[in-house]
Amino acid sequence: MFIAREIWDFVDPDDGMDDDTFCEGCSEVCRTFVCPDCGKWDTDECDESYCMDKLYDFLKKYELYKIRERNYLRVWKCRERMKA
Numbered sequence: 001m002f003i004a005r006e007i008w009d010f011v012d013p014d015d016g017m018d019d020d021t022f023c024e025g026c027s028e029v030c031r032t033f034v035c036p037d038c039g040k041w042d043t044d045e046c047d048e049s050y051c052m053d054k055l056y057d058f059l060k061k062y063e064l065y066k067i068r069e070r071n072y073l074r075v076w077k078c079r080e081r082m083k084a
Helices: 002-007 019-037 052-061
Strands: 062-069 073-080
Touching (some): 002 019, 002 052, 002 062, 052 062
Antiparallel strands (some): 062 073
């Protein structure tokens, strides 16, 4: 439930989120933010499109946000979560 809430905007909330959309969103967030720091990324050892445990840890520490750049291009970034 936590991961679904966190990637809701990332997967386009206007269309809703089914199982396939959730998996695609998880995969895209992983490839963009999590995988580049993983030693298995881009090797034969990695046979998954996303790692749920690493994604969960990432989203607990960072939050996703979007900015608009030239020509209304939407770019996703992450920032460390504020401590409560």
